[in-house]
Amino acid sequence: MNEPDLVQLLSPTGHRVDHPDYTPRIAHLDAEALRGMHRDMVLARRVDSEATSLQRQGELALYAQALGQEAAQVGSARALATQDYVFPSYREHAVAQVRGVDPVDILKLFRGVDHGGWDPAEHNVHLYTLVIGSHTLHATGYAMGIQRDGLVGTGDPSRDTAVVAYFGDGATAQGDTNEAFVFAAVNNAPIVLFCQNNQWAISEPTEKQSRVPIVERGRGFGVPSVRVDGNDVLACYAVTAEALERARSGGGPTFIEAYTYRMGAHTTSDDPTRYRSAAEEEHWRQRDPIDRLTALLEAEGELTAEYQEALAAEAEVLGERLRAEVRALEAPATSSMFDNVYATPHAVVDGERAWFAEYEASFLADGESATEGAGR
Incomplete structure (x- = not known):
């Protein structure tokens, strides 16, 4: 299949790439903002590694890793306004983290002691949805409700609201997701349909899911669609910011395909060595989203020793807290x-x-x- 254009602002080696439409959208991101994104990704990966270890030790029933998808999640989540509402699937740990959800609350679900774990209204993050694609309809309906409540296109940046629905490439083959595209398009709903194409729907590669690139599916419904390098946190931020701005102003839905890679297993019950090669995994390790931003910060002299030491210490404290608090979680009455x-x-x-x-x-x-x- 012919590959469509891929929006990229940061190369795999950490060099800035100019894009006429999207480079201006990151002009305001100073060194502090870039370090903030870097911190979010590093801490999200620490949560991932700790949760995986806890599952192997029998402390969690299951865990869905987000390893390798940190840039797509952090970049897009950083573009959200406080009033925007998020509908995640079950792998958006970094999105939830950026929105202020305690990772211990996320792990309550995987420990089996809570159906959700946090108050959606507190963070404007809906609870995880385990049924593939079903939440895309919920998200679209919520966006239509926002529209009817007069919270779109008011010109007041503190009131205008958008919705983001996160899902994977496998979910684009689900009927619910396709119906969500129909409703979003014909109602001009203020929603960003954000697909993290990590190229594997459990053991099914993308080429066995679609005869065209995933991004083309949105265009088939008349939804403006863009494909972005999902391992480039700057590009993910810029593309999502543009889509959210259009949604909030009354411009309707956008479909984003974040082309990334699931470096870990589908869940801890999965063995990816049975269906993909070590060479493929190594190819994507060379495109690690954290390494990419680290290289940029180093090249621009913004990765100070003090920052790195503080971040390492913060990650250690986070890891210790996760281990202690998750093990202390007891089943409710x-x-x-x-x-x-x-x-x-x-x-x-x-x-x-x-x-x-x-x-x-x-x-x-x-x-x-x-x-x-x-x-x-």
């Missing part, structure tokens, strides 16, 4: 499953709660509390 079914009291749920309490008590030994019984 089974009755808590009834707590948040509805926003207000509900007679049916109250009846089910009472029945379940009676049912659970029937299994307890004489004199044993429900808490004690749960630990057996």
